[in-house]
Amino acid sequence: MRAFSALLDRLAFTHQRNGKIAHLMQFFAATPDPARGLALAVMTGDLGLRAVTPSMLRALASERIDSQLFALSYDFVGDLAETIALIWPEATVLSDTPLPDLVEELRITPKSGLPALIAKRLDSMSPSERYAYLKLATGGLRVGVSGRLARKALADYGGLPLTEVEEVWHGLTPPYENLFAWAEGGAKPAAAAHAPFRPVMLSTPTDLAALTDLDPADFDAEWKWDGIRVQAVSDCGTRRLYSRTGEDISPAFPDILETLDFEGTIDGELLVRRGDAIAPFGDLQKRLGRKTVSRKLLQSHPAHLRAYDLLVWQGDDLRGLPFLARRAELERAVASVGQPRMDLSPLLAFARWDDLAALRAAPPDSVIEGVMIKRRDSPYLAGRKKGPWFKWKRDPMIVDAVLLYAQRGHGKRSGFYSDFTFGVWDGDSLVPVGKAYFGFTDAELKALDRFVRNNTIETYGPVRALKPTKVVEVAFEGLNRSARHKSGVAMRFPRISRIRDDKPAAEADQLQTLRDMLP
Amino acid sequence: MIDSAALLQVRAEGLFCPAGGFYIDPVRPVEKALITHGHADHARAGHGAVMATAQTLDIMAIRYGNDFTASRQVASGQQQVGDVCVSFHPAGHVLGSAQIALSHKTAGTAVVTGDYSRSPNPACAPFEPVPCDILVTEATFALPVFRHPDASDEITRLLASIAAFPERAHLIGAYALGKAQRIIMLLRHAGWDGPIYIHGALQRLCDYHISQGIPLGDLRPATISRGQKADFAGQIILGPPSAFAATWAQRFPDPVICFASGWMQVRARARQRGVELPLIISDHVDWPDLTRTISELDPSQTWVTHGREDALMRWCELQGRDARPLRLLGYEEEQD
Ligand SMILES: [Zn+2]
Ligand SMILES: [Zn+2]
Numbered sequence: 001m002r003a004f005s006a007l008l009d010r011l012a013f014t015h016q017r018n019g020k021i022a023h024l025m026q027f028f029a030a031t032p033d034p035a036r037g038l039a040l041a042v043m044t045g046d047l048g049l050r051a052v053t054p055s056m057l058r059a060l061a062s063e064r065i066d067s068q069l070f071a072l073s074y075d076f077v078g079d080l081a082e083t084i085a086l087i088w089p090e091a092t093v094l095s096d097t098p099l100p101d102l103v104e105e106l107r108i109t110p111k112s113g114l115p116a117l118i119a120k121r122l123d124s125m126s127p128s129e130r131y132a133y134l135k136l137a138t139g140g141l142r143v144g145v146s147g148r149l150a151r152k153a154l155a156d157y158g159g160l161p162l163t164e165v166e167e168v169w170h171g172l173t174p175p176y177e178n179l180f181a182w183a184e185g186g187a188k189p190a191a192a193a194h195a196p197f198r199p200v201m202l203s204t205p206t207d208l209a210a211l212t213d214l215d216p217a218d219f220d221a222e223w224k225w226d227g228i229r230v231q232a233v234s235d236c237g238t239r240r241l242y243s244r245t246g247e248d249i250s251p252a253f254p255d256i257l258e259t260l261d262f263e264g265t266i267d268g269e270l271l272v273r274r275g276d277a278i279a280p281f282g283d284l285q286k287r288l289g290r291k292t293v294s295r296k297l298l299q300s301h302p303a304h305l306r307a308y309d310l311l312v313w314q315g316d317d318l319r320g321l322p323f324l325a326r327r328a329e330l331e332r333a334v335a336s337v338g339q340p341r342m343d344l345s346p347l348l349a350f351a352r353w354d355d356l357a358a359l360r361a362a363p364p365d366s367v368i369e370g371v372m373i374k375r376r377d378s379p380y381l382a383g384r385k386k387g388p389w390f391k392w393k394r395d396p397m398i399v400d401a402v403l404l405y406a407q408r409g410h411g412k413r414s415g416f417y418s419d420f421t422f423g424v425w426d427g428d429s430l431v432p433v434g435k436a437y438f439g440f441t442d443a444e445l446k447a448l449d450r451f452v453r454n455n456t457i458e459t460y461g462p463v464r465a466l467k468p469t470k471v472v473e474v475a476f477e478g479l480n481r482s483a484r485h486k487s488g489v490a491m492r493f494p495r496i497s498r499i500r501d502d503k504p505a506a507e508a509d510q511l512q513t514l515r516d517m518l519p
Numbered sequence: 520m521i522d523s524a525a526l527l528q529v530r531a532e533g534l535f536c537p538a539g540g541f542y543i544d545p546v547r548p549v550e551k552a553l554i555t556h557g558h559a560d561h562a563r564a565g566h567g568a569v570m571a572t573a574q575t576l577d578i579m580a581i582r583y584g585n586d587f588t589a590s591r592q593v594a595s596g597q598q599q600v601g602d603v604c605v606s607f608h609p610a611g612h613v614l615g616s617a618q619i620a621l622s623h624k625t626a627g628t629a630v631v632t633g634d635y636s637r638s639p640n641p642a643c644a645p646f647e648p649v650p651c652d653i654l655v656t657e658a659t660f661a662l663p664v665f666r667h668p669d670a671s672d673e674i675t676r677l678l679a680s681i682a683a684f685p686e687r688a689h690l691i692g693a694y695a696l697g698k699a700q701r702i703i704m705l706l707r708h709a710g711w712d713g714p715i716y717i718h719g720a721l722q723r724l725c726d727y728h729i730s731q732g733i734p735l736g737d738l739r740p741a742t743i744s745r746g747q748k749a750d751f752a753g754q755i756i757l758g759p760p761s762a763f764a765a766t767w768a769q770r771f772p773d774p775v776i777c778f779a780s781g782w783m784q785v786r787a788r789a790r791q792r793g794v795e796l797p798l799i800i801s802d803h804v805d806w807p808d809l810t811r812t813i814s815e816l817d818p819s820q821t822w823v824t825h826g827r828e829d830a831l832m833r834w835c836e837l838q839g840r841d842a843r844p845l846r847l848l849g850y851e852e853e854q855d
Contacts (some may be wrong), residue, residue, distance in 0.1 A: 006676075010680075010796075012786065013789060013790070013794060013795045013796065014795060015795075019795075022683070022684070023683075026683055066833065066837060068833050069663050069830055069834065070663075072662060072827070072829055072833070073662050073663055073664045073830070076662055076664070076785070077664055077785050078785075078787050079786070082785070082786060083664060086663075086664035086665075086666070086785075087663050087664050090666065090807075127666070127668075408793055410793060415766060415767065415768030415769040415774075416766075416769055449766065461791060462791060462792075462793065
C-alpha cells in the first residue's frame with residue numbers, strides 16, 4: 001500500500017502525459033504481482049469498490065474528533081477523504097499491508113462490518129496511505145489515468161507495440177498477470193475474449209500540394225464524417241462497440257448492438273441520424289459516456305453506423321487483403337445484413353485531385369469534415385502509417401478573438417502563460433467563447449507570455465485578467481450549441497493559429513458571426 | 520488577578536505593551552519596536568528604535584539597508600524597558616528568531632512567541648519553553664489536520680524524485696529567510712554534497728547564514744548562459760516563490776516544480792500553486808506541537824495572535840482553558 005500511495009501522490013500532481021507514464025513504468029518495475037495489476041485496475045476504474053459511503057466516513061470521524069474541529073478542518077481542506085486522512089489519530093505502529101489484501105477484504109466484508117474494518121486499517125497507516133485507502137474504498141480515485149494511458153504505460157514498460165496490447169486487453173481481467181508476464185519477456189496472452197477489439201487503421205493529414213505527387217488512379221476516396229470512429233464486432237453471440245482506442249462503449253449504444261446481426265468486425269463512423277439527415281456532432285455527444293441510455297434518448301437521438309471497412313467476416317480475417325477487395329466484401333456484407341441503422345459510406349467519383357478538391361470544397365452535408373483518401377492496394381494496417389490512408393480535412397473555421405484571461409502551463413511550459421481564454425464582441429462587451437492551449441510556436445509563446453505579464457489588470461488566484469488588446473486568430477473544427485457557456489456556443493479543438501498584432505481589438509469578430517456558423 | 524491590560528493591548532499598529540511603552544512586531548512604523556524575527560511581515564522598516572536579537576538586526580539591515588531604524592539595541596539577558604523586564608528566547612523558527620518574555624511586578628509574565636517551531640532545524644537554535652502567566656501564541660497551522668511529517672522524510676522524497684528523473688531539473692520554491700537555508704542543510708545531512716544552485720534573491724541571506732557558522736556547502740548562482748540548459752539536468756535549484764511567477768523557471772530543462780511549505784499538506788493548496796512535487800516542510804508549530812506547548816507551559820491565559828484561531832479557541836474551550844483571539848491583522852499566512 002505504501003508504494004501505491006506514493007505513486008498516487010506523484011500522479012495527482014503530474015499533469016504531463018509522459019510524466020504520468022514514467023511514474024507508472026517505475027511503479028510496474030518495482031511492484032510485484034498481483035499488486036501492480038490491481039493498482040492499475042483501481043486507477044482506471046476497472047475495480048468497482050463503492051460500498052463505503054461518505055456518511056459512513058463522517059460517522060467514523062465523529063467518533064474520534066470533536067465535531068467543531070472536524071468541521072473547521074473540512075472547511076479548510078475541502079475533501080472529505082483527505083480531511084479524515086489528515087485528522088485521523090496518528091498510528092502508533094505503521095504496517096504496510098499489501099494492496100491485494102486490502103482490496104480483497106473490502107470486497108468480502110459485509111456492509112455492517114466495514115466501519116470497524118476501515119477504522120482498524122486507518123489506525124496503522126500514514127496520512128498518505130490513509131488517503132489512498134479511503135479513495136480506494138469509496139471508489140472516488142481520480143488521478144487522470146485512463147485505460148488508454150495505462151495501456152500505453154504497459155506497452156512502454158515492456159517495449160511492446162501499443163496496438164498489440166490493445167488487441168489483447170479486452171480479454172484480460174485484473175490483476176493482468178499474463179500481461180505483465182508478456183511485458184517482461186514471457187509469451188503473448190491469447191486474445192481470449194469473444195468479440196475482441198482489433199487495432200484501428202488511422203490516416204495522416206494531407207493537402208493538395210502533397211497529393212499532386214500521387215497518382216489519383218491508385219486511390220479511392222470517401223467522405224470523412226464528423227462522428228466518432230468505431231469498431232462494431234459480433235462474435236458467437238457477443239456484440240461490442242469499441243471506440244478507436246479500444247474503449248468498450250457498448251452500454252451507451254444498445255440500438256447499434258441490435259443491428260449487429262452478423263458474424264464479423266466492421267470499421268465505421270458512429271453518427272446520430274434522423275430519417276435521412278445526419279445530425280451534428282453535438283447530438284452524438286449527448287449519447288456518449290453513458291452507462292445506460294433512456295428510451296427517450298434512443299428515440300430523440302437514434303444512432304447510426306456508417307460502414308468504412310471490413311476486418312473480419314464469417315470467421316475470416318480480411319485485414320491482409322487490399323482495400324479494393326475488402327471494399328467489395330464490405331458492400332456485399334452490408335447489403336446482406338440489410339439493417340436500416342447501418343449503411344455504406346459511399347465512394348466518391350474523381351479522376352483528378354482537382355475533382356476531389358471541388359467535392360471537398362462543397363460537401364453535400366454540413367456534418368462532413370473533409371475527405372478520406374485510401375490506397376486501393378493497401379492492407380488494413382494497425383496504427384497511423386503514412387502513405388496508405390490520408391485525411392484531407394475541410395479548412396478549419398476561423399474567428400478573430402481577443403485574449404481575456406491567462407493561466408500558467410505545466411511541465412515544459414512551467415512558468416509560461418500558455419493557457420488562454422479568449423472572447424468575441426457581443427455588442428460593446430467581450431464574452432468568453434473558448435480556451436486554447438496550443439497552436440502557437442515557441443517564439444509566439446514567449447511573446448504571448450510577455451504580453452500577459454505586461455498587460456495584467458487583475459489576478460484571481462492563478463488566473464490573470466488581461467487588458468483586452470491582443471487579437472488572435474482562433475481556428476477550430478466545429479461549433480456546438482451550448483447551454484453551459486454564457487456565449488451559447490462551444491468550439492471543438494480551438495487553437496491559436498495566428499497572432500494578429502495587425503488588428504485592433506475593436507475589429508475582432510462579433511458573437512453573431514459565430515452563431516451564424518452553427519450547424 | 521493579573522492586570523493583563525498593563526502588559527499587553529491590541530492597537531491598530533499591533534501588539535502594544537503600555538508598561539514598557541513599546542510594540543512587538545508592529546505592522547506600521549512606531550516609536551519603539553521589539554522584533555521577534557526577520558520575516559518581512561514581522562520586521563518592518565521605519566521604526567524609531569528597534570530592539571531584537573543581533574542576528575535579527577543583521578537580517579533587517581541586509582533586507583532594508585543600514586538605515587532601517589534610527590537606533591538599534593541588541594537584546595541580551597534581562598533588560599529593563601520602562602516598567603517591564605524584557606528577555607529574548609530562541610523560537611526555533613528561523614535564524615535569530617526569538618520569543619519575547621515580558622515580566623512586570625504586578626501584572627505577571629507574558630511570553631509573545633512570534634512565529635515558532637519545535638521540530639529540529641539545523642539552520643537555527645531550538646525553541647526554548649519559557650514559563651509564563653500569559654502565552655501569546657501564533658496559530659498559523661492551528662487545525663488538527665496539520666501534522667507536519669519529519670522534514671528528512673520529505674527530503675528523501677525529493678532525492679527519490681531526482682533519481683527517478685535524472686534529465687529534469689528540480690526547482691524548489693522556498694522563502695529566502697529560513698526555509699531556503701533549512702532545506703540546504705537538510706540536503707547536506709541527507710548526503711547531497713554536490714553544488715546547490717540558488718536564485719540571486721537568496722544569495723545575501725545564504726552568505727549571512729554561512730558567516731554565522733551554518734555550513735551550507737557549495738552554493739552556486741542559478742544563472743544560465745545560452746545553450747547550457749542541459750547542465751541543470753539532475754540538479755537542485757532553489758528560488759523564492761515570487762520567482763516562480765516570473766519568467767525565471769522557464770530557463771531550466773523540463774523542471775519539476777517543488778514547493779516547500781507547511782501548506783503543501785493540503786492537496787488543493789499544492790494544486791493551486793501548480794506544484795508537481797509538494798514538500799511538507801514548515802517553520803511553524805503544527806497542531807500537536809502547538810497544543811503540547813500550551814499544555815506544557817500551562818499558562819493561566821492563552822492569547823492567539825494570527826492564523827486559524829477558531830480551531831485553537833475551540834481546543835482551549837474543550838480543555839477548560841481561558842483563551843482569547845487577538846485577531847491581529849497584517850501577518851501574511853504565506854510567510855511560513
Ligand atoms: Zn515568520
Ligand atoms: Zn507570522
